[in-house]
Amino acid sequence: MASSMTTAQTDTVALVDARIINGTGTAPVDDGVIIINAGRITAIGNSNDIDIPDQANVVSMAGKTIIPGLINAHGHVSDVLGLESGHYNTENLLRQLNLYASYGVTTVISLGGDEREAFELRDTQQTPALDRARIYVAGPVLSADSPDEAAALVDEVARSNPDFIKIRVDDNLGRTAKMAPEVYQAFSDRADHHGLPLAVHIYYLDDTRQVIEAGGDFVAHSVRDRHVDQAFADQLIAADICYSPTLTREVSTYIYESEPDFFSDPFFLAGVDSEILDTLREPARQQRLRDSAMAQQYKAALPIAMSNLKILADAGVTIAMGTDSGPAARFQGYFEHLEMWMMQDAGLTPMQIITSATGDAAHCMGISDELGTLEAGKWADLVVLSADPLEDIRNTRSIDQVWIAGKALPRPGF
Template identity: 55%
Template structure:
């Protein structure tokens, strides 16, 4: 797997006490939870995010925000100072990782509202749906970098964030490299480029420009994620060592050569199927507008605006919306082919812009991945362990000793269907339980 190099961040490993799990219907040990310095989740079936077989009746011990030990309950000693959560009959999986989101700019249906408060609010929203890490690929500002720099601590209680700064544009190599240098100076984790003409309506970055950007970013130790649409551009970007493809090929069937090149170069592919959905789904009232799992976080004013007849008419009359509807079918077909060929898939959604609903759309993405032919285990790994590896994140993505305790406890088996990832009993980030919704 080609690993994207994460920007070094000084660890703020304070000895904060873990948040206790205080739901009324859970059994705990006699230890006073206010004094407990560890958490033991006992009896759950653990699906660790690596693709390994599930481990029934397992115990996971968490201390100082990290997993201290994990294994069969008969082999793991529960510390005397631990709060014990009886999770028999439940399923424990890693927190989901969105390898392509956007954080901080949207309020309601408007962009342009980037602020620290909005970044934190949206990271809390992601976390409530079990999305515990977000790689924000564009539109990030210094406040997001500041939030990123504060997160390596046992007291964390919202989703983790990694950033790309401004999406790099420019019609000359020099202009584009100036943006790369500006992002690097801000302290980003990735560089994001767009190689797309928006269905023929705008300028598309040329090979000489993106080659210079990729080379320049690599000199600075920064990986490059590429937005694309066309098969030809996927090949061109691989020619110059792009690190990550973060949208589906949508103009035609992928060829065997692309699959082989992606596998050989260890370059991951993030399909972002819900991006296409968002372009046309509001031409009529979507079925999910009555889904309690969606309504748990939806803003009534936003729903009212999208239900307005004039809004729906704009979607129906949009030529690009209808073309993107066709592109979704092509994207799903290509995802199925690439996954079958052994290409590493990383779950991503492009959520964050207006009407691309953070948290809920990640679960919609999982369902679309299943429709594309991926198995529940493949989808879970693409959303956890592989998403972490594809984005160079070493401390999250799997349930194993030493990693951050970013976890989801489920009331149903996610390997029987990805819809069961909605059956959320609890979400922990660094071992701290955060408010969550359940479907």
Template identity: 45%
Template sequence: MKACCFLFSSLLLITLTACQKPKTSDITAIMGARLIDGNGGAPIENAVVLIENGRISATGPANDIKLPKNTIIIQAEGKTMIPGLINTHAHVGYRDEVNPEHYSTQQIQNQLELYARFGITTVASLGEDREQARAFQAINDTVKAIGRARLYIAGEIVSGNTVESVQEIVNRNAKNKTDFIKIRVDNNRGRSNAMPSEIYDAIIEQSHKHNLMLMAHIYDLEIARDLLESGADFLAHSIRDKEVDQELIELLKTKNVCYCPTLTRDLSTYVYGETPDFFSDPFFIENANTLEVVMLKDPDRQTNVRNGEDYEANQEALKMALVNLKKIADGGATIAMGTDSGMPTRFQGYFEHLELQLMAKAGMSPMAIIVASTKDAANCLKLTNVGVLEKGKLADFVLLEANPLDDIVNTKKIASVWIGGKKVER
């Protein structure tokens, strides 16, 4: 009789256990980290960040935040939490060269996942974006567990010889629901003619009719000045021909135009004249394209780079870019982090962290660099759901093993990356 009772009790326990569902919750709490929220204020030590349905629902010191019932707790003591980094100038979908035959949905997916592993959670692809990008772009503001960087696009880069032809391209991009319009206004160091002002004036006007920002590839001070006067919304590279003046800085401020340095773009034009130091960085090696690295280490290729017509001029261009970044940042204009990565030899994900180091070399403080890579980057792209860690924003963030305010190189010490409140596989 006792055996029967024992058997019955055991079966009942098994049945009840099988029917019970595991505890779940829609709320997650990141507990104990140092919080750098992206706004530029003092960090919050021993912070709590609550995440509900992919968005931030509360932030603050641990003593001020009451945890809802059944909250899932993620312990993050000793770590630093920053918003996901935003690259305002990249290119996505190509490999080896900008060839439409290489552009594919799988390339886009792979590259956005790569950016995410490096803590780059939002990317603006400024040009040559094709139809396959639209499906990625369409779910940018959702809280789906996408596991990749969010993608915004400029579509077809606008160029042409007549007002009518360029207006047609702008209209086509607008019909395809691109986020921006991109033009190149560059005379290749005086070797060619830059786009005439009557053409870029027409492009800017037509872009604004569609409520689209005009992103301008530039190199020269005078061209940049004229583009600002004409209504360009974003300078997508450094000014590198001469030092900027106060007039240019005031134009950036009064026109509310952001300046994107892309320092690593200039670095990439000469650094492969020898084997760069970062080829031995474990943070680089773990995600590097081995075949591309082997190609760049080839002695004959390195010799060709050193013997190139612009080898020394490119080094001087980066020096000028660093000087101008310091002057523009100190002058109070808004800086937006961008790299032009995704073009050949510009390594996606890693170059963004290298960009932060070059921004520090120019003289920007770690906090200013973080703000330029989060809050200001989002504002410069007119993105309202990302960039800062505060109530209502998408829960895109990076947990770091060390404090980037001590040294910006610490952004490479990634513990985990989260997009839409879900941890990204690394």
């Protein structure tokens, strides 16, 4: 039996009559109750097992499904405003975090481009008064020409107390030089020295194998050059390495060669400025993408990425939902749902997908003590859905409410 509160508090909330999916992958709880006090869950379970404090504010969730707040394990809270860069300031960061929250993405792992303002937001979010998505930060994406330079860069960033170190091991489809193995080994060694996990942007299977051998801690994109095998899955599992597919990253590289179907989706339109869509509809812009060899190469790589996701999930690799959203036209909030829908198209079950976007994402990013699952002691970050996501993951679009730190947030425009 879940523990119950013995002293009623005037700020205690009891969510009752709910169907609860707790983010651990276990079966849903029907006729569920969640007791919340001071922003955290104090008890959760079937109504037969929970004592509701006498003075609790009781809120019926009849007909609703509650899931943990979604965690984007690879996003960017960046300097982009509309389609323009150069707007890195607290106001714009808060705009993005509020947009993520409106879509039920209550935590964002910002893997690169993070400056002082983001660190300050990270440092002030451990409070019941929080009213926007949480952020965790990596600082700049690091690159070096030598092992000594790599070590020095990690030392410099570590002074800011980041949550991760981020590097790129990629050649942009043969267009740029790739980081040398001895350099990413130095990044890994120095990150370990500071106790910081190393997240790595990859593309090629061989590079990913070598990065894992070098001590990389998080695979921040899909392998896209060829199909993976059981040996690669075994390598990930043995090293306890999580894999973030970021399928929508590939989508963003080519989808605006014509008008995407989601441009007419009300769930998408609720969170986007129409002027952005007008720009993306410009014929000359669309033609440039149709003519772009790089865009077409990424388009061809997407089916490989989707197939690899299914192979690795079936093999037991831990998948962390991530999107690489935040750069221009990678639409924060909506792309996290699109990512989950694409994961279902790749063959994952709705329960696998929900777990990857909640409990598993929190585990992979080292924040599971506080977030990711609906359990006593954790922050009450949750999403209330009007339709059952286990019937179809596309039902994540049926957001009725988003709660962060035990409060339902306003969602202007939704």
